[in-house]
Amino acid sequence: MPKTKSGHRIGIFMRCVAVAAMVMVFFLVFSFQHTFKLMEEHHERHVARDLNDHPSIMSHKVGTEPLEHEEMFANTLKNCLPAEKGKECKTYIPESTERIGIIAPPGLMATYLFKLMNSVVAHGKKSSGSKVTNTTFEIIQTTHIPPYGYGKTHGYTRLVRVVPEPLLVGxxxxxxxxxxxxxxxxxxxxxxxxxxASLRQQIRYHCRLNHVAAHTALWTIGLEEVAGMRTEDLIDRVQEFLDLERDEAVADKIMEGEANNGGAGENPLSKLEEMYSEGALLLSVAQSTNPGQDILEILDQVLVDEMRMSKNLTNWPCESFWKVGDAENPLELSPIIKRISQDLSPDCGAAFTDCFVQRDKCEYKGDGKCS
Known part of the structure; x- marks a missing residue:
């Protein structure tokens, strides 16, 4: 049907409106990205400024190095990898969606792997030999520990835990x-x-995840391993764990996408360096305010005590996140430790989550006594 003059004018007007809307959306996106970037930069500078201005910090420098007995902890960490022969690793799938949890305490530890796994899933497909082919994926980054029980209590198909290396960095x-x-x-x-207290929480966190690895598909990977591994190799490991086709073209697509964005992909090594430097500042301040004491020796004793008390992270249930103060009053926690306890505890109100063990109910309520 031929257009009338008025119809032609309306068409031009609508196209102008559409162009204007696109320009406005672009402007808003750019503005928000710029604002968030400034917020992140401000936070990083603020932390460094807070600590660098601390008196006598230069004469009490302490590095984020492995503790003397850290190998005791590392030797306890468990996997449950379905690809390994003889492994019975459950992969519960709620509502035809494979829920993949990337789990680590609050911080930068899991951010890179979370982004990478989303990219791998976006480009990947289930392997031809997979028992399940008609599912979708949901990648979930969380700090909350899964409640005790099997897949139907925590709602995850597979879990990836990122372990701090060394522990003090976490x-x-x-x-x-x-x-x-x-x-x-x-x-x-x-x-x-x-x-x-934070060190105790990190250790207890992995005590809990060791118990999860007894039945649920779980991949344990160290922070330094994530940062130091070639992207292609890391993608291959992700594909294997998620039971996807081992396709080298996926790595090419992901890296090509980053290149097209001006190399905007997150650099895990630079993030790791940031974590090291901020951790060293925190430790140096602690050392400067505790002259005459070797804080690395003190922290190593915390590790040894935790390993002894948990029988090398095998005791069930693991100790509470809300009971990490010193021995004379373990329930006395600072505001920041209370907040971390909340972030680490099972989220019993979350979707697909069912807390039936008393310890989980107590953790959810912030009850360290759990009497």
Missing amino acids: ATDTLVATINNINDYGAKHITLGDIK
Whole structure:
């Protein structure tokens, strides 16, 4: 049907409106991205400024190095990899969606792997030999530990846990990440007691995940391994764990996409360096405020005590996240440690989650006594 003059004018008007809307959307997206970038940069500078201005920090430098007995902890970590022969690793699938949890305490530890796994899933497809082919994937980054029980209690098909290497990097990174969530609380308020409590929480976190690995498909990977592995190799590991076709073209597509974005992909090594440096600042401040004490020796003793108390992370149930203060009063926690306890505890109100073990119910309520 031929257009009338008025119809032609309306068409031109509508196209102009559409172009204007697109320009406005682009402007808003750019503005928000710029704002978020400034917020992130401000946070990083704020943490460093807080700590660098601390008196006598230069004469009390401490590095984020492995603790003397850290190998005791590393040797306990378990996997449950379905590809390994003889492994009975359950892969519960709720509502035809494979829910893949990438789990680590608050901080930067899991951010890169989360983004990478989303890219792999977007480009991948189930392997031809897979028992399940008609599912979709949902990649979930979480800090909350799964409740005790099998897949129907925690709702995950597979879990990936990122382990801090060394442990102190995890403890300090979680403290730094949590500062933003507490009003009038800065890095300079973090004490040696907080670092000890955070270290206990990190260890207990992996005690819990070791129990999950007894029945649920779980891949354990170290933070330094994530940062140091070639992207192609890491993608191959992800494909294997998710039971996807081992397709080298996927890596090419992902890296090509990053190149087209001006190399905007996150650099895991630079993030790791950031975690090291911020952790070292926290530890150095703690050392400067505790002259005459070797804080690395103190923190190593925390590790040894935790390993002894948990029988090398085998005791069931694992110790509470809400009971990580010093022995004389383990329930006395600072605001930042309470917030971390909340972030680590099972989220009994989440979708596909069912807490039936008393310890989980107590953790969810913030009850360290659990009497």
